[in-house]
Amino acid sequence: MSTAGTDGRSARWDEHRLARRRELVEATVAAVRTHGAGVGMDGIAASAGTSKTVFYRHFTDRAGLYRGVAERVDGTIIRGITRAAGAGPASGRGDARRVVRAVIGAYLHLVEDDPEVYRFIVNAPILPPGERPDGDVAAGMTTRIAEHVATILGEGLDGSDDPATTRLWGVALVGMVRAAADAWLAEGGAVDGRSADDLADDLTALAWGGLAGHAA
Incomplete structure (x- = not known):
């Protein structure tokens, strides 16, 4: 043979x-x-x-299935963020702010459109206590998305020559948006409160106050 x-x-x-x-x-x-x-x-x-x-x-087990679904959701969020941010780097303060708003809005709209899948990833109810990792069960998803967002921000903001700085920006932005999204869903999301776009506008204003000084 x-x-x-x-x-x-x-x-x-x-x-x-x-x-x-x-x-x-x-x-x-x-x-x-x-x-x-x-x-x-x-x-x-x-x-x-x-x-x-x-x-x-x-x-193999429920943890393996959870990871498979998490990777699939990661890809969906990252593709959505990439499309929203647009091709090519931002040029100027106004365009850089648009990119930040697009990234935040894309994340929140994906949460709004698929809330149960998002809860499945963030809360991982399928994993019993003995199969849950220590700490934040969705930390891997957050980290991967933050790294991608750091790349997008680094293309449109001064300081992109320092990977540690752009990574910190990505982690901070995604962490803020994720925390806000979790609270927003817990309060009923767009059904009982503000829309994804309204929340994205508020979070962009909050984030841009810290990022405006670095705009390319």
Whole structure:
């Protein structure tokens, strides 16, 4: 049996497993949207039309499935932020402020459009105490988004030649927006209070007071 033949079958099997993982992640997201962030493995498996055993075969445990969904949500938020900020660096104070507003607005609109999925990631009700990481369960998501936001801010604000500074900007901005989004959802979101756009305007004004001095 040739090595090439074996490698080809192995590659096809790897592709099949990745495709199946993506299908199961999407099925989990659909179950969360339908049944809420507190849906359990039984509900997720039933929604997917399969068994919990199949999920565990592909993700090992609930923590593995949570990470798979978190990576999917990370990608959605990062793509949304990138589109909102636009291609290319900001040019001038007004455009730099627009980029900050676009980043904040994109994050909040994604929270508004998919609140149960956001709660699933931030609160991780699927993870029992023994399977939860120490500290903030959604720290990985926040860190990855902050790093991406730092890159966007570094292109439009003075100081981009200092990675430590731009990373701090990203962490501070995303941390502020996430805390505000969590409180906003807890208070009923746009249904019972201000809209995502109103909140984004307020947070932009707050953030820009500290960032305006660095505008390119």
